[in-house]
Amino acid sequence: MGKYEELESKYIINTYNRQPGFTPCLVRGEGSYAWDDHGKKYLDFLSGLAVNVVGHCHPAVVGAISKQAAMLIHTSNLYYGAPQAELAEILVTKTMEGGKVFFANSGAEVNEAAIKLARKNKKGRYKIITAHQSFHGRTMATITATGQSKYQEPFKPLLDGFSYASFNDLDSFEALVDEQTAAIMIEPIQGEGGVHVAEKDFIEGLREICSRENILLIFDEVQCGMGRTGKLWAFENWNAVPDIVTVAKGLGGGLPIGAMIAAEPYTEILQPGDHASTFGGNPVVCSAALAVMRVLMADGFLASAKDKGVLIKNELERFIHLYPEVASNFRGLGLICALELKQPLAKKIHERCTVGGLLINAIGDTTIRLLPPLTISEEELQDGLNILESVIKVLLK
Ligand SMILES: Cc1ncc(COP(=O)(O)O)c(C=O)c1O
Incomplete structure (x- = not known):
């Protein structure tokens, strides 16, 4: 157990279900990225639970x-x-x-x-x-x-x-x-x-x-x-x-x-x-x-968030088309999105994305929620979706 995991288990009331050895301890953020205490970099598609709308440390x-x-x-x-x-x-x-x-x-x-x-x-x-x-x-x-x-x-x-x-x-x-x-x-x-x-x-x-x-x-x-x-x-x-x-x-x-x-x-x-x-x-x-x-x-800012929402929607709908055994349905508007799964794989996908350097959120057993910062670039968005797709592909093997 790392130093902070030990302190947390000893002194913090366990209401958040963090997992020792798996849940990162984030120490720095910039734009769409966050880093853990081992220097590992994550693309953040969770935005501190919809908080970091303008990214980390704007x-x-x-x-x-x-x-x-x-x-x-x-x-x-x-x-x-x-x-x-x-x-x-x-x-x-x-x-x-x-x-x-x-x-x-x-x-x-x-x-x-x-x-x-x-x-x-x-x-x-x-x-x-x-x-x-x-x-x-x-x-x-x-x-x-x-x-x-x-x-x-x-x-x-x-x-x-x-x-x-x-x-x-x-x-x-x-x-x-x-x-x-x-x-x-x-x-x-x-x-x-x-x-x-x-x-x-x-x-x-x-x-x-x-x-x-x-x-x-x-x-x-x-x-x-x-x-x-x-x-x-x-x-x-x-x-x-x-x-x-x-x-x-x-x-x-x-x-x-x-x-x-x-x-x-x-x-x-x-x-x-x-x-x-x-x-x-x-x-x-x-x-x-x-x-x-x-x-x-600022001029054009909200419209660009809408465009990025279209990019996510198109990509998640492509996943549904390509991987029907896993993904069944898209829900969302703009940059608040969910991918509904056919099987109870949400926690596994969440874990593997974290290992792959992408922070996402699982709701229950069958829903993946994506809440990227509105400031994210289309390239960063695509990079994160590529990580999610590679995780789904491996699960299919
Ligand atoms: C729609 C909605 N309302 C209220 C809350 C509660 O907000 P807070 O955790 O800041 O009290 C949340 C938190 O997730 C929420 O999503």
Whole structure:
């Protein structure tokens, strides 16, 4: 066992299932690459779980962090903050005119904020409908929102008022709406649930139901937002603007941040004392996020992410055609993609890709998830897909 594996097994609570002798200890990153403590280089198709949208250690992010850290690191939210105010402005103007932001430190926290806002919005309305196979975080409210019993069972009793409908089945959502419903909350693309993309009729139909019934539509874009689909927000791929959108992961360029953006007239529901976060909107994190937003907003950047998404899709569809014994189906949009396998080979493919110098992710036994940085070059993308193809070929022998 290496030094860090030994320290981890002795001192860190084992919630992540790292494997001694196999899981790398990453010590450095640059662009689309990361290096482990033995100097081995990996092409990163996981991006720190959809976080490194502008790659590892993007110079604009590093520069913004260094500059802000040398000036002022933390103030608390008792004071005005310049980076926080500027970040809120860019988030609102690029998302929904008239909206306002609440800052926290993670996806789960901003989903909590959204749940609290929805519950406070109208007296007597406290129920939230979410989707089966969804993922919204690990706090008590967000595991309750998460429609997967494996995350809930050991921690029961859960919060009151949550019910679950089937993703892409509009009728199943409509059937659960009653006079106590406060909100419907979905991921426009379910990430942890295996990369399931909302269908147009479904997501636009949810918008109609929510407007008609006067309930909030909340989109959790923690994983699928921040340019991953080739648009800043995934919901821009459809004609369905939410009342609340939650974002985290990619926003901070690797530093912890979450933002809940609420549309008018829901911007004044939460009042002083209703909600807070000591670190939320911290100057250093917001400076990093401003740098990320400016990279994403540069001319042609999001369109190029979309083009690279087409490259992945074409290649994975080629694999399905060439290796039908292994690969059965592609799901995704832009640079959030999954390859569905016919056999329970996901863990084996994940292991062999790691050995081959490619970081990917296995969801369950039969799904491979790819989340490369949006800054990846087409050559790097092709190199990674070549490693994945060679692993599949060897497995076929
Ligand atoms: C869609 C979605 N929502 C919420 C979360 C929770 O985010 P965090 O781990 O930052 O609390 C995740 C994390 O994977 C996610 O994918």
